[in-house]
Amino acid sequence: MTTFIQLHLLTAYAPANLNRDDTGRPKTAIMGGVERLRVSSQSLKRAWRTSEVFGSALSAHMGTRTRRLGREIYQQLRSADVAEKTALTIAAKIAEQFGKLKADKNPKSPLDNLDIEQLVHVSPQEMQQINQLVQTLAADKREPAENELTLLRADAQGVDIALFGRMLASSPAFNVEAACQVAHALGVSAVTVEEDFFTAVDDLNRKEDDAGSAHMGEQGFASALFYTYICINRDLLLENLNGNEALVKQTLRALTETALTVSPTGKQNSFASRAYASYAMAEKGSQQPRTLSVAFFNPVRGEDQQTQAIARLQQQYQKFARVYGQKSDEQCYEMNAESGEGSLQELLDFIS
Numbered sequence: 220m221t222t223f224i225q226l227h228l229l230t231a232y233a234p235a236n237l238n239r240d241d242t243g244r245p246k247t248a249i250m251g252g253v254e255r256l257r258v259s260s261q262s263l264k265r266a267w268r269t270s271e272v273f274g275s276a277l278s279a280h281m282g283t284r285t286r287r288l289g290r291e292i293y294q295q296l297r298s299a300d301v302a303e304k305t306a307l308t309i310a311a312k313i314a315e316q317f318g319k320l321k322a323d324k325n326p327k328s329p330l331d332n333l334d335i336e337q338l339v340h341v342s343p344q345e346m347q348q349i350n351q352l353v354q355t356l357a358a359d360k361r362e363p364a365e366n367e368l369t370l371l372r373a374d375a376q377g378v379d380i381a382l383f384g385r386m387l388a389s390s391p392a393f394n395v396e397a398a399c400q401v402a403h404a405l406g407v408s409a410v411t412v413e414e415d416f417f418t419a420v421d422d423l424n425r426k427e428d429d430a431g432s433a434h435m436g437e438q439g440f441a442s443a444l445f446y447t448y449i450c451i452n453r454d455l456l457l458e459n460l461n462g463n464e465a466l467v468k469q470t471l472r473a474l475t476e477t478a479l480t481v482s483p484t485g486k487q488n489s490f491a492s493r494a495y496a497s498y499a500m501a502e503k504g505s506q507q508p509r510t511l512s513v514a515f516f517n518p519v520r521g522e523d524q525q526t527q528a529i530a531r532l533q534q535q536y537q538k539f540a541r542v543y544g545q546k547s548d549e550q551c552y553e554m555n556a557e558s559g560e561g562s563l564q565e566l567l568d569f570i571s
Contacts, residue, residue, distance in 0.1 A: 235492030244439035282377030289314030289333025299357035381459035406443030504549035
């Protein structure tokens with residue numbers, strides 16, 4: 220039976236612009252007939268994957284997400300005194316093992332056609348094998364053989380690929396199903412996005428000719444208590460990491476701590492919008508997973524919204540348990556910073 224780990228988080232943010240839409244305003248969504256503040260799952264995963272918390276725990280096991288693999292290989296070859304034409308050919312042959320290359324008929328630079336059409340995730344093992352092959356080819360002054368190219372694709376995956384998956388349209392055999400699903404974080408109450416009008420003053424303007432500002436602009440901002448839902452298929456994570464149980468536990472601990480303590484990076488210099496989760500409910504077991512977002516389909520209103528939101532989550536958990544039942548292996552742990560119950564360390568021990 221599949222073991223699932225589910226995290227339900229409540230995180231409060233003061234006025235900020237954590238995740239912008241195409242107009243620069245904070246992203247929103249309509250839920251329960253009212254507008255809510257929203258942070259996309261892509262924004263959350265990017266912030267977590269590139270954070271110091273996640274990286275310091277798993278740096279040796281993290282992949283590289285890029286379209287510029289061919290350029291990097293080309294630079295390595297040129298640094299080893301490989302001729303430009305040969306370096307371009309070798310770089311293209313290696314890079315196209317990971318995705319279809321761009322085919323610009325009028326490129327501004329020959330390097331433009333070394334770029335892969337889509338972002339690809341390359342595991343640390345694959346990157347190591349690429350570097351080894353590049354060194355061999357540079358020393359031998361030759362192009363790669365076909366069997367050398369096919370050996371570049373490794374079964375071992377980086378933890379970020381194991382968690383969040385990899386999709387290669389041109390090489391579906393090397394796709395990796397994500398073991399971790401992340402929902403868009405949604406505000407539990409209705410929101411009105413406001414506009415901040417600002418000016419910038421020229422320090423060397425002595426107001427001899429013009430006393431006005433050197434720049435004027437505006438940016439949207441809003442505040443919300445966010446509900447975030449994360450679901451992890453532990454068995455699939457173990458499979459993606461080739462049965463490395465110790466690495467699975469390390470990954471679960473790092474992801475959980477990161478999700479509770481790392482904020483999206485949007486407009487941080489303008490708003491210093493860094494926050495810790497005030498409440499976390501963690502579940503593990505073989506029961507079919509489900510979000511508790513229905514607890515906030517009707518927006519939280521009035522004062523002390525954080526206490527209301529925690530109570531709603533707990534009540535919704537009990538409602539589902541009452542009507543759907545619970546399997547014998549189901550376990551739950553709560554950490555509540557407001558009441559002082561639980562701790563991060565105990566939560567991480569429970570998860571892993």
